[in-house]
Each structure stands twice: as C-alpha cells, then as structure tokens.
Amino acid sequence: MTTPSTTAAAATGLAGVRALSHVALEVSDLEASIAFYEAVLGFEIFQDSRMGVGQPNVKGVIAGLGFELAQSPTPRQGAADRRSPCSLGIPCLSFTVADAAGVFARLKAGGWVDAAAPTEFKGAKFFFAFDPDGHPFELIEFPKGIETLADIRLRNR
Structure with missing residues (x-):
C-alpha cells in the first residue's frame, strides 16, 4: 500500500529536494553494528565495501530507507x-x-x-x-x- 509520504514528491525549496535519499552513520565497530542493525531493524545489505579501498562501509535498506554504516577512521x-x-x-x-x-x-x-x-x-x-x-x-x-x-x-x- 502506498501512502502519501511514500510517493514521489514534487521538488521543494531552493535545492529542489524530492525525497530523503539515505541516512549514514559512522560507527566504531562495523561488524558489531551490522549484526545489531540486521537483528533489531532488519537491515538488508545490498553493497558491501568492507574489503575495498577507502573507508570500509556497507549500504542497504531498513524498511525502504537507504541506510549506510561506515567504519569510523578515528576512535570515538x-x-x-x-x-x-x-x-x-x-x-x-x-x-x-x-x-x-x-x-x-x-x-x-x-x-x-x-x-x-x-x-x-x-x-x-x-x-x-x-x-x-x-x-x-x-x-x-x-x-x-x-x-x-x-x-x-x-x-x-
């Protein structure tokens, strides 16, 4: 079922915002955070960049919302x-x-x-x-x- 909040919105404001793209969090322990978000909120990974060049991260969805977890480069x-x-x-x-x-x-x-x-x-x-x-x-x-x-x-x- 599509609700008014989930349908494509007209561009608004000076930036022409149409939707919330995703939420990104830097975390101190990427593996522990992945396990937590999978178990508690049903996080589904669609892109895994833990072994690539650059900051280790994963991208996925929680209830249709784009969600990214990235390993913090500094101690928190x-x-x-x-x-x-x-x-x-x-x-x-x-x-x-x-x-x-x-x-x-x-x-x-x-x-x-x-x-x-x-x-x-x-x-x-x-x-x-x-x-x-x-x-x-x-x-x-x-x-x-x-x-x-x-x-x-x-x-x-």
Whole structure:
C-alpha cells in the first residue's frame, strides 16, 4: 500500500529536494553494528565495501530507507557517554512499528532498551533504543491510519 509520504514528491525549496535519499552513520565497530542493525531493524545489505579501498562501509535498506554504516577512521567516545535521545545534531532516527509494546518487550529482553516502558503521547506510543555506539533511535507506533510523521500533516489538511 502506498501512502502519501511514500510517493514521489514534487521538488521543494531552493535545492529542489524530492525525497530523503539515505541516512549514514559512522560507527566504531562495523561488524558489531551490522549484526545489531540486521537483528533489531532488519537491515538488508545490498553493497558491501568492507574489503575495498577507502573507508570500509556497507549500504542497504531498513524498511525502504537507504541506510549506510561506515567504519569510523578515528576512535570515538564510548557508547555510554552518548546514550541520550536529546543531543545536538541528529538526535535520533525514527522507525514506525505496528506494536510498540511487543517490540519494546523483545528489545528489553535483548538488553537494547533502558526505559521502563514506552511513552504515550497523543495516541502514539514510542521509546528509544541504542545501537552498539550509543546512537539513539526511536521506535514509534502511530494511531491507526498513520505511518509516518508526514502523514499527520497530510491528514490534517
């Protein structure tokens, strides 16, 4: 099923932006991050450049979103120092799920969630989890009929 947020958009702004292309993360341990993103978010690799020239990286998709993981060329601070969904830069990636409570229980059992329970706000249920480097990501269940944040805007028109 195609929602308004997944159809090709008209170019907007001075840059003529049509869509979000992909998200790229530099990680301290590429193998550990690949294992995490495959197990937790269903990351599917379509291009593997771990053995090539240059910065080792893999490109793939998570729920239709282009996603890249690259080995950091410099040592990074520990994961525990960055485990906050309220930091500067891109504070988190957000992924829609059908059952926030069920996903929360599975990730809590795997040790990937620190919170006591998902938060509820205006009909949405969400929580944050952290990858091996402490990058936060949000998993959110929207009210029925909404798949993405952009769908809320379209629904309110």
